[in-house]
Amino acid sequence: MSARPIRISGLRQAVLWDERSAGHVYAPDTDLVIEGGKIVFAGPASELPDAYAALPVDVDGRDLMAMPGLVDVHSHPATEPMSRGMFDELGSPGLFYSSLYEYMPVFRADAASKPDCARVAYSEMLLSGVTTIVDLSTPWAGWLDAATESGLRVCLGPMFRSAAWKTTNGYTVDYTWSEDGGQRSMDEALETVDAAQADASGRLSGMIVPAQIDTCSPEILKASFAAAEKRDLPWQTHAAQSIVEFQEITRRHGMTPVQWLDSLGVLSSRSIVGHAIFLDDHPSTPWHTKRDLDILVSRDAAVAHCATVFARRGYVLRDFGRYKRAGIRIGLGTDTYPHTILDDLRLTAYLGRVQEQTPEAVSTRDVFDAATCVGASLLGRDDIGRLKTGGPADLVLVDLSHPMMRPSIDPVRSLIFSADDRAIHSVYVAGRKVVEKGRVLTMDYEGATSRLVEEQARIVGSVAQRDRLGRSVETLVPPTFPTRR
Numbered sequence: 001m002s003a004r005p006i007r008i009s010g011l012r013q014a015v016l017w018d019e020r021s022a023g024h025v026y027a028p029d030t031d032l033v034i035e036g037g038k039i040v041f042a043g044p045a046s047e048l049p050d051a052y053a054a055l056p057v058d059v060d061g062r063d064l065m066a067m068p069g070l071v072d073v074h075s076h077p078a079t080e081p082m083s084r085g086m087f088d089e090l091g092s093p094g095l096f097y098s099s100l101y102e103y104m105p106v107f108r109a110d111a112a113s114k115p116d117c118a119r120v121a122y123s124e125m126l127l128s129g130v131t132t133i134v135d136l137s138t139p140w141a142g143w144l145d146a147a148t149e150s151g152l153r154v155c156l157g158p159m160f161r162s163a164a165w166k167t168t169n170g171y172t173v174d175y176t177w178s179e180d181g182g183q184r185s186m187d188e189a190l191e192t193v194d195a196a197q198a199d200a201s202g203r204l205s206g207m208i209v210p211a212q213i214d215t216c217s218p219e220i221l222k223a224s225f226a227a228a229e230k231r232d233l234p235w236q237t238h239a240a241q242s243i244v245e246f247q248e249i250t251r252r253h254g255m256t257p258v259q260w261l262d263s264l265g266v267l268s269s270r271s272i273v274g275h276a277i278f279l280d281d282h283p284s285t286p287w288h289t290k291r292d293l294d295i296l297v298s299r300d301a302a303v304a305h306c307a308t309v310f311a312r313r314g315y316v317l318r319d320f321g322r323y324k325r326a327g328i329r330i331g332l333g334t335d336t337y338p339h340t341i342l343d344d345l346r347l348t349a350y351l352g353r354v355q356e357q358t359p360e361a362v363s364t365r366d367v368f369d370a371a372t373c374v375g376a377s378l379l380g381r382d383d384i385g386r387l388k389t390g391g392p393a394d395l396v397l398v399d400l401s402h403p404m405m406r407p408s409i410d411p412v413r414s415l416i417f418s419a420d421d422r423a424i425h426s427v428y429v430a431g432r433k434v435v436e437k438g439r440v441l442t443m444d445y446e447g448a449t450s451r452l453v454e455e456q457a458r459i460v461g462s463v464a465q466r467d468r469l470g471r472s473v474e475t476l477v478p479p480t481f482p483t484r485r
Contacts, residue, residue, distance in 0.1 A: 011061030017386035069131025071375030074333025077121030094171030160185035306335035331375035
């Protein structure tokens with residue numbers, strides 16, 4: 001027996017999609033009716049069809065705002081929560097303060113801890129209003145089951161590569177290439193993608209993800225792109241994400257990471273460049289050309305921007321406003337802990353304004369669009385990331401009576417710059433309530449975090465065995481304050 005429709009009545013405010021302007025608009029005094037996972041009515045109560053007007057009210061919206069669920073286009077749920085408290089100030093000085101090559105392998109979550117890492121990250125995403133995520137992980141046992149359990153729309157991007165990196169001295173990076181060029185790992189990733197596409201929940205999908213530009217052979221990059229074209233799926237790789245990588249690619253090929261991708265024919269409207277910070281005109285990577293940005297624009301390639309993880313290292317995209325004005329589609333991701341994407345919206349706006357020295361450089365609308373309709377476009381979707389009659393019922397209810405939302409003449413602005421996720425009241429995905437009054441309904445968030453404490457202690461306890469110099473965690477990550485004896 002199918003569930004009856006859900007009526008949300010008298011919303012003080014709603015952020016609806018306006019087809020005429022192809023953008024979000026505020027719509028006060030709105031009713032929403034959800035049926036079969038879709039929004040079947042979005043408008044004033046006076047226009048409700050009789051059948052819906054007769055429905056009982058399920059949610060009194062007088063102190064609520066409805067807005068579209070947010071889209072996180074770049075995240076690593078199965079590993080990042082393990083690093084909490086350790087990577088905030090940790091980087092290799094000889095590798096331009098990147099943490100990728102020396103420290104990530106030392107602290108990385110193992111197979112036993114990945115399920116709880118993922119559940120913690122999924123929960124944090126839901127609690128911050130995210131309804132769709134791109135999960136970039138190396139395949140792990142139970143991944144599809146956990147993704148389905150979360151209640152999120154999860155685009156699985158199983159990562160594969162042709163080489164592994166390591167540093168033995170803290171200032172150079174060595175690459176060990178696989179005999180088959182990464183073909184076996186790509187084949188396994190494609191099997192995972194196909195399984196996600198066929199998942200019975202209808203909420204899982206797939207993305208083709210050669211992990212990093214410097215760890216993938218030209219053959220595997222081109223083959224993976226062909227696989228994405230065959231399946232009509234988005235394609236994403238990490239590129240222009242570190243100074244080390246920029247220097248490695250220019251040393252190997254005599255061209256920048258963006259230029260090399262372009263030479264391989266793997267940049268198009270289905271391509272997402274993870275980070276794309278270190279272009280040929282970035283101050284940290286000066287190069288004799290100045291055409292990377294133009295290449296991305298000409299190919300309609302998109303960028304997954306994750307402000308927090310690079311701000312920790314002291315680097316920044318230069319800059320969001322410039323990329324947007326050039327015509328590049330930019331979606332936002334969390335990448336790292338905490339997986340609270342509203343933090344990234346706020347930081348993206350602030351950093352863009354600082355660089356251009358004007359509050360007009362990046363607007364609230366710019367970052368909100370990046371995390372909704374623009375982010376959806378990176379996944380080839382024109383239905384999610386917006387609220388409209390006939391569209392999926394992926395929505396967030398914001399508590400306008402929360403003290404940190406008051407007073408407010410512009411509730412979306414107040415949510416991003418004042419209240420953050422503290423004002424998220426409820427979240428629905430495909431019409432199913434997955435968060436209610438700040439509590440995740442689909443997963444045991446508290447239990448997963450408790451277990452992760454124990455798992456982090458286990459990982460930390462063996463750090464010296466994996467570190468190249470046998471250093472303890474106290475040496476690698478000194479405490480903020482000394483402990484009184």
